[in-house]
Amino acid sequence: MKNNLLLSLVALTLIFTSCANDDTADIVLNITNNNGGGVTPVDTDVFLSGTYTQDLTLDANINYKINGSLVMADGTTLTIPAGMTIQALAAGSDVYVAISQGAQIVAEGTADNPIVFTSDASNPEAGDWGGLILLGRAPINSVTGTATSTSEIAGLPYGGSTADDNSGSLKYIRIEYSGGSADGQSENNGLSFYGVGNGTEVDYIQIYEGKDDGVEFFGGTVNASHIAVMNLQDDSIDWTEGYSGTISDIYIQHIQNPTETFNSDKAFECDGYNDDFGNNSNPIFFSNPTVNNVTIVGVGSGNTFQDGNIIDAGVYEAIRLRRGTAAIFNNINITGFGEAFDVDGNDTSDPTGQAIIDDKLQVNNITFTDVTTKFKNDTGVDTIIEADFISGEGNGTGTDYATWGAGWTK
Numbered sequence: 001m002k003n004n005l006l007l008s009l010v011a012l013t014l015i016f017t018s019c020a021n022d023d024t025a026d027i028v029l030n031i032t033n034n035n036g037g038g039v040t041p042v043d044t045d046v047f048l049s050g051t052y053t054q055d056l057t058l059d060a061n062i063n064y065k066i067n068g069s070l071v072m073a074d075g076t077t078l079t080i081p082a083g084m085t086i087q088a089l090a091a092g093s094d095v096y097v098a099i100s101q102g103a104q105i106v107a108e109g110t111a112d113n114p115i116v117f118t119s120d121a122s123n124p125e126a127g128d129w130g131g132l133i134l135l136g137r138a139p140i141n142s143v144t145g146t147a148t149s150t151s152e153i154a155g156l157p158y159g160g161s162t163a164d165d166n167s168g169s170l171k172y173i174r175i176e177y178s179g180g181s182a183d184g185q186s187e188n189n190g191l192s193f194y195g196v197g198n199g200t201e202v203d204y205i206q207i208y209e210g211k212d213d214g215v216e217f218f219g220g221t222v223n224a225s226h227i228a229v230m231n232l233q234d235d236s237i238d239w240t241e242g243y244s245g246t247i248s249d250i251y252i253q254h255i256q257n258p259t260e261t262f263n264s265d266k267a268f269e270c271d272g273y274n275d276d277f278g279n280n281s282n283p284i285f286f287s288n289p290t291v292n293n294v295t296i297v298g299v300g301s302g303n304t305f306q307d308g309n310i311i312d313a314g315v316y317e318a319i320r321l322r323r324g325t326a327a328i329f330n331n332i333n334i335t336g337f338g339e340a341f342d343v344d345g346n347d348t349s350d351p352t353g354q355a356i357i358d359d360k361l362q363v364n365n366i367t368f369t370d371v372t373t374k375f376k377n378d379t380g381v382d383t384i385i386e387a388d389f390i391s392g393e394g395n396g397t398g399t400d401y402a403t404w405g406a407g408w409t410k
Contacts, residue, residue: 052076074102083113088129090121092180096130098154101137109172114408119177127211130188131178137162138197140219141242141283142274151194158194163221165197172204172408179211187212196222206409217243228409231255232264240271242285248292251401254299266317267296272324288326295398298336301372317342324351326360333398335369339376346380353379356389365392
């Protein structure tokens with residue numbers, strides 16, 4: 001008869017000194033093993049939660065389940081072998097994995113053996129659990145100098161002056177059914193990068209069936225490639241707070257729910273700065289990433305629903321650029337939207353139009369299919385025309401998702 005046993009690692013009480021900007025209470029780490037106590041690999045679950053002040057290496061022979069907030073503290077490394085599926089308790093926003101400033105995650109799957117983070121529900125749904133959060137010491141524009149900001153989920157510090165900060169490596173990772181929301185403003189994304197530096201490796205990532213955004217960059221300089229985002233209920237890729245990395249080979253596929261209770265929102269929502277949560281709205285620099293090789297598949301230019309709301313036909317947007325963001329888009333293919341690019345701003349605090357004039361916000365080589373409006377100018381600079389923003393129409397091929405996404409994505 002099987003009895004619940006507590007591993008020898010249970011009952012480690014971790015008392016650590018809080019940083020001046022971190023009010024986290026002392027945490028008791030719980031690792032519970034529901035195996036029968038033999039020496040063979042466990043056949044049920046090992047539950048993980050709490051704050052780790054030592055390295056954690058997962059065992060490929062053990063079934064792990066995240067049943068709360070799993071936080072890796074400064075100086076620690078979370079290592080996950082290829083081929084593992086890690087379940088998360090379907091309990092919403094409080095179930096997540098956070099890699100703090102100074103910590104690292106080494107999760108390197110392969111095309112044949114990806115690493116999967118998913119819900120433990122028998123009938124999983126978007127928003128069942130939180131997501132994966134990385135926090136680094138790279139520059140952000142919501143604070144100045146070496147000061148830090150605080151993440152909306154977990155309340156952990158991020159940001160600094162180390163552009164090449166290293167938070168580890170993520171390769172061949174699939175994140176499913178994430179995006180649990182704490183309230184109307186604090187929501188998990190599938191994968192959140194808070195001030196993450198370009199010493200971090202991010203390659204071959206899929207976000208599938210998430211309730212909030214897929215991948216969001218809160219400042220930082222991290223580069224990411226081969227990103228597939230499918231069936232999100234909110235935006236697929238976001239950036240804000242002065243993000244300045246390069247993202248390449250992106251495939252986005254939208255969903256329109258047959259019941260019309262929800263639909264995917266924008267493929268990209270791009271902000272020069274973050275005006276939420278009291279962050280700095282007068283930044284010393286704006287977001288300025290480079291985006292290469294993108295394919296975006298919408299649900300049709302005649303779609304009249306977006307983000308769960310009835311809208312006018314033709315307003316269904318692929319990419320919104322606002323709050324002074326700059327960006328260079330190269331080799332883009334957009335299918336099935338009312339509007340391809342909606343550019344918002346003004347001539348003072350949100351100089352998105354000035355970024356176009358200065359050739360810092362440009363689209364090079366793009367193909368439109370079933371798109372009603374290619375460029376909508378809401379910048380407040382009326383002299384800007386489509387030709388100032390878009391060049392090489394008809395030359396965009398997008399990304400070869402059929403090749404690089406084969407075998408490991410849903």
